[in-house]
Amino acid sequence: MELPTTAVLTLDQLAPWSSPGPALAVLGHPIKHSISPAMHNAALADLARRDPAYSAWKYFRFDVPPEQLASALPRLHAAGFHGLNLTVPHKILALDLVEEIDPAALRIGAVNTLKRTATGWRGYNTDGYGLACALQSELGIPLVGAHVILLGAGGAARGAAVECLRQGCASLWIGNRTRANLDALLTLLRPLAGATPVHGFDPASPPAGLPANAVLINATSAGLKPDDPTPIDLRLLPAGLKVFDMIYNPPQTPLLRTATALGLPSANGLAMLVHQGARSLEIWTGQSAPVGIMQAAAKYALGNH
Numbered sequence: 001m002e003l004p005t006t007a008v009l010t011l012d013q014l015a016p017w018s019s020p021g022p023a024l025a026v027l028g029h030p031i032k033h034s035i036s037p038a039m040h041n042a043a044l045a046d047l048a049r050r051d052p053a054y055s056a057w058k059y060f061r062f063d064v065p066p067e068q069l070a071s072a073l074p075r076l077h078a079a080g081f082h083g084l085n086l087t088v089p090h091k092i093l094a095l096d097l098v099e100e101i102d103p104a105a106l107r108i109g110a111v112n113t114l115k116r117t118a119t120g121w122r123g124y125n126t127d128g129y130g131l132a133c134a135l136q137s138e139l140g141i142p143l144v145g146a147h148v149i150l151l152g153a154g155g156a157a158r159g160a161a162v163e164c165l166r167q168g169c170a171s172l173w174i175g176n177r178t179r180a181n182l183d184a185l186l187t188l189l190r191p192l193a194g195a196t197p198v199h200g201f202d203p204a205s206p207p208a209g210l211p212a213n214a215v216l217i218n219a220t221s222a223g224l225k226p227d228d229p230t231p232i233d234l235r236l237l238p239a240g241l242k243v244f245d246m247i248y249n250p251p252q253t254p255l256l257r258t259a260t261a262l263g264l265p266s267a268n269g270l271a272m273l274v275h276q277g278a279r280s281l282e283i284w285t286g287q288s289a290p291v292g293i294m295q296a297a298a299k300y301a302l303g304n305h
């Protein structure tokens, strides 16, 4: 039986699994709000216009609770899946479950893309790439030489911080609500920082030494819910700030609304989602991804939520 790419699937629907061609999927919990299937199936349809071999490729979504991930990965491999995306809460858990890990993903300590090998899965992390592309395309910021003020110390902040250091940012200032989580991130980054200054701070009282003309990256989840507080008071930060919020749903967070009111250039996380997805598709297919089509499909899917 062929299953629809729009449904939320569970592992029980794997047996008997039949897909007319190579299958891809995103695994998460919850997963029903994911717009990745819409974005990737639009991209695959475009690849198929250039090469009919891609007309059989399909991208699905599976609701997989964390305690099922260890059994899900071998089952999806046995069912013939070619590639997977992992989202909350699987990105760190999967590190111990894959056979090979790309060195960049190992530095971050999280994987969001798995590619099939003969005997298992190879893990990659495309979030940092997605962030760097989005900063360039939406705000005209190259990470090399940038002063970065990063908010958050969770998985997304970890990927962002490693990418900033890898690309040669001029300085990195990390603010997080919970000091212990901030300290854990600073400890992880220390061996990667080289000569780049890396500082931690309390976002409730930003220090005087924060740089002017910086990019502020919100990698906290504050803003996902309508009654969330803003993660920092933008009026306390030095001049010349540009603001990037990783959150894309809702498209306007309180942080972004404040940035607009203060006349600061700003962008939400949709382009990051699109570029990390484009890189995943390139890893799976070896083809360059139709980024514009993926962006349009993602925007359309968000509009339908």
Ligand code: NDP
Binding pocket: 088, 127, 130, 151, 152, 153, 154, 155, 156, 157, 176, 177, 178, 181, 182, 218, 219, 220, 221, 222, 224, 228, 229, 231, 246, 247, 248, 269, 270, 272, 273, 274, 276
């Ligand atoms: P985690 O749960 O790993 O980390 C959450 C972070 O947010 C922690 O630093 C936490 O601080 C902080 N936080 C949570 N609530 C608040 C609050 N009310 N006020 C201040 N800080 C808060 O999540 P992830 O790192 O995986 O994801 C973070 C965000 O990035 C999410 O919104 C996610 O949707 C987005 N994201 C977007 C992507 C994209 O492609 N656009 C890709 C990946 C993530 P504390 O340590 O104090 O608990």
